[in-house]
Amino acid sequence: MLLPRFDVLVPETIDDACAMLADYADDGVRILAGGTDLLVDLRRPIIPQHVPRCDGCPTHPEGQIATTIECEPSKSDPLMSPEGSIRTKLADPKSAAPAFLVSLHKIDQLKGIELLPSGGLRIGALTTISEIERSSEIRKDWTALAHGADSLGSPLVRNRGTLGGNIANARPAADTVIPTIALGGKLTLQSSSDTRTVAAGDFPTGPGLSVLKPGEIVTDIHLPTPSPHSGSAYYKMANRKALEISTVGVAVWMVLEKPGGPIKDVRVALGAVGPTPILAKSVGKVLIGKVPTDEILVQAAKAAAGDARPIDDHRGSAWYRVQMVEQLTLRLLKSVLSGIENDR
Numbered sequence: 001m002l003l004p005r006f007d008v009l010v011p012e013t014i015d016d017a018c019a020m021l022a023d024y025a026d027d028g029v030r031i032l033a034g035g036t037d038l039l040v041d042l043r044r045p046i047i048p049q050h051v052p053r054c055d056g057c058p059t060h061p062e063g064q065i066a067t068t069i070e071c072e073p074s075k076s077d078p079l080m081s082p083e084g085s086i087r088t089k090l091a092d093p094k095s096a097a098p099a100f101l102v103s104l105h106k107i108d109q110l111k112g113i114e115l116l117p118s119g120g121l122r123i124g125a126l127t128t129i130s131e132i133e134r135s136s137e138i139r140k141d142w143t144a145l146a147h148g149a150d151s152l153g154s155p156l157v158r159n160r161g162t163l164g165g166n167i168a169n170a171r172p173a174a175d176t177v178i179p180t181i182a183l184g185g186k187l188t189l190q191s192s193s194d195t196r197t198v199a200a201g202d203f204p205t206g207p208g209l210s211v212l213k214p215g216e217i218v219t220d221i222h223l224p225t226p227s228p229h230s231g232s233a234y235y236k237m238a239n240r241k242a243l244e245i246s247t248v249g250v251a252v253w254m255v256l257e258k259p260g261g262p263i264k265d266v267r268v269a270l271g272a273v274g275p276t277p278i279l280a281k282s283v284g285k286v287l288i289g290k291v292p293t294d295e296i297l298v299q300a301a302k303a304a305a306g307d308a309r310p311i312d313d314h315r316g317s318a319w320y321r322v323q324m325v326e327q328l329t330l331r332l333l334k335s336v337l338s339g340i341e342n343d344r
Helices: 013-021 040-041 086-091 129-134 136-141 141-150 157-159 163-168 177-182 280-285 294-307 318-342
Strands: 007-009 031-032 100-103 113-115 122-123 186-190 195-199 204-206 217-223 230-237 248-256 264-272
Touching: 013 031, 013 100, 013 217, 013 230, 031 040, 113 136, 113 318, 129 141, 129 157, 129 163, 129 230, 141 177, 141 230, 141 248, 163 177, 163 217, 177 230, 177 248, 177 264, 230 318, 264 280, 264 294, 264 318, 280 294, 294 318
Parallel strands: 007 100, 031 100
Antiparallel strands: 113 122, 122 217, 186 195, 186 217, 230 248, 248 264
8 A cells, every 4th residue: 555654643631632732733644543444545546547647737838748747727727716717626735635633542532432320422533443343232222333333344443443433534335424323423523623522413514524523533332211112223225235335324213102112212213315414303203102013114115215316337237226215214113123122
């Protein structure tokens, strides 16, 4: 793997890390947690065709130059307009290779899984996916997140990758993000001047984009206290079992008023079927207050499919993804319902 040159900064506290992000912002700086996604993002293309080519500009009138980094911006060239062309993007310092990486590995405040006095759960952003996978508390009371950890990458990736990193990357198919949204998780974001809390579902704003401001770090993930008569599950459908991005991911969380009674609350989160993870709000309109029957669960699954906004790509067509959302939602609703009934 060919990587650009960079220096690594190693803070020992969250405040130090936030200060470094602010101090080196003009030089280009990124956060290094597990590194499983960051190093891939930073790698230099080995095959020149991977680099955008210049088709002609004032600097290169003949065109077909293998790199557009040195292209001269031109207001007369629509391809080089400031409205968002690839050349403008390459000139943007935010898109350039960073000069500094801020490694968080020494900050103990960002690590660990903690049961709170309220009954909720705090997970440090540097907690590895393997630690989540092995946690008996998470598997028992926040089952969907354990399922997401089971599905992510490979054992090597899970040993290095972190929950905070998987969330901060803001990918619409991220295996721990979809369950965190369904479980009603909240994120703590900290900078040198402020600390704020954001609902997990409000964090991503587009593929790879989020509400995270320059200089902010995801420090904690909080999951609410498990409700009586509740359960959750997550399923990742992909072309192979490991080291694969999902074609569709579905997470379900459900609460009954009492065993055998009506549904008190439900959340269904969808992954890889929109530019961001989707909370299928139509499902709650169908199910809440109703005694679950096969017929009404089918209606809820169709409602979830109606909330999906997929595209065609090499992993599957939009039509196929919509069908799979319906089938997986129905399967998980039945599975979670069965688990709640069996626990009484």
